[in-house]
Amino acid sequence: MPDRRSAIQFLAVVLIWGTTWFVIKDQLASVPVTWSVAYRFAIGGAALLAWCRIRGMPIAVPASALPFLTALGLMQFVLNFNFVYRSELYIPSGIPAVAFALLMVPNAILARLFLGRRLTRHFLAGAALGVVGVGLLFGQQLALPDNRDETVRGLALVTAAIISASIANVMQASPAAARFPALAGLGWAMLIGAALNALWALVAVGPPAWDSRPSYTAGLLFLAVAASALAFALYFDLIRRIGPAEAAWTGVPIPILAMAISTALEGYRWTLLAAAGAVLALAGLIIALRSPPPRPHAASR
Template sequence: MNGLALFQFIAVVLIWGTTWIVIKDQLALVHPSWSVTYRFLVGGLALLAWCRMRGLPLRVPRASLPFLLLFGAAQFVLNFNFVYRSELYIPSGLPAVAFALLMVPNALLAWLFLARPVTRRFLLGSALGIAGVGMLFVQQLSHPGDRSETLVGLAFVGAAVLSASVANVMQASPAARRFPALAGLGWAMLMGAALNALVALGLAGPPQWDARPQYLAGLLFLGVVASALAFGLYFDLIRTMGPAEAAWTGVPIPILAMAISTLLEGYRWAPLAIAGSVMALLGLVVALKAPAPRPAQA
């Protein structure tokens, strides 16, 4: 991992590690689909405004529009509608923990559709990471509450992970290199916002709004920072590192999310959670460590 990739990796972790608690607040009064609509409307406009300010191309080839529509539906409609709904049933830390396993379907789909090899080092690191995340997962499930609601929430999270994985692998495909990256991402977000508005109209009726200042502040953070900025960094990681490797950002994110929960929600770190965090981070180091260079042949 070079210096730029490391910076992007850390930035994505820091940004997305804080989004879960913000999403929870977005669900106070507004239907999830409307909150998702507003988020990606803000995110898409912010990306296109940035492109115009920097003199970057805004147009994408007409032939790429179906790809962007499908990508936007998977990433910004299905994925986030499932995530927001999951937080109606389960604590905010649990979806973050589940998304740490995104590397698994990403690796499998990239192997199936993009012929990307899976190294032994990556498999070993993944096994450690999955074990560590599983320990965190058990810790979260041990909390008191309605188990039937927990299962519904987990079903939504599982659907969100699969939707996100499809979108991740699409970003690593040759078709994703046929249009300007940031402009394509911005238009995909706006397409996603339009589709989300249709979903919201069908499920919740006319647009809803929350007049609290913290709702607007949270929406701006989620739209500009957690969407426009973070997705731009993350999808660049996918193109340079690969979808399976980039998905390892999901391992430290729940650890950070639960650290924030410790400060704001009174989360208590049990020995199992501590051990799981250490094992997951160890797996991250093993999976992403570059192999030693071979000595030059005489």
């Protein structure tokens, strides 16, 4: 069982990230995706470093950490979020949240390959059940001819986002991540990601664009400060404390909250197939996560 600190972090991450999917949808109205992502992580990274400064925590990182932080920024704050934002152009915001419930599957596999963490049969059986459930959830959309192409695009983008996020998650659990201050490193990774997003946006879509609607500004601040600076600090600390697969427990309740919001505010219509898929996916993940925490190989110690 997680300790009290981990339990509080877990709950906070679920509550914050369970609402971000709907907020992201509004960010797509008029500003090119990559600019919105660049703004988000420029503000989020600056907020984290400002917090470190206020608390008297170090903000400097060694030069040797910059390649690691650049790779982390690329995978987590460039590729992952560009794929996620674009997926919501094609599918309801709650569906990527459900798909991200499977993040613990690649997290566990990559942790097994690179960190020596074992995969139990219990975990594998539950994860397989979860994959089937998510397939049934998407099957509702794929069964509609008018939406099939868009749903396939959305599914492909979400899959790419999950892989990118999983690589970043496992990087945070690696020994290399322990060689610099955690919050400062995360802040610099966000700022590096923001810079890379800005370069991408300049080349792909042109000069910066802005949406003057108050909802865009409010949503951006929420995504930058709460869903980025705060939630990523909590989540990456969970990864370091209990491991990448275990931290992905957050993926189980998040889609329940996200799909409820999508139903209430976006008019998402549930069918028996979709409901069965969601229940099956979450049940599979719960089964997988009830297994004992994986232990590292003796050779990796």
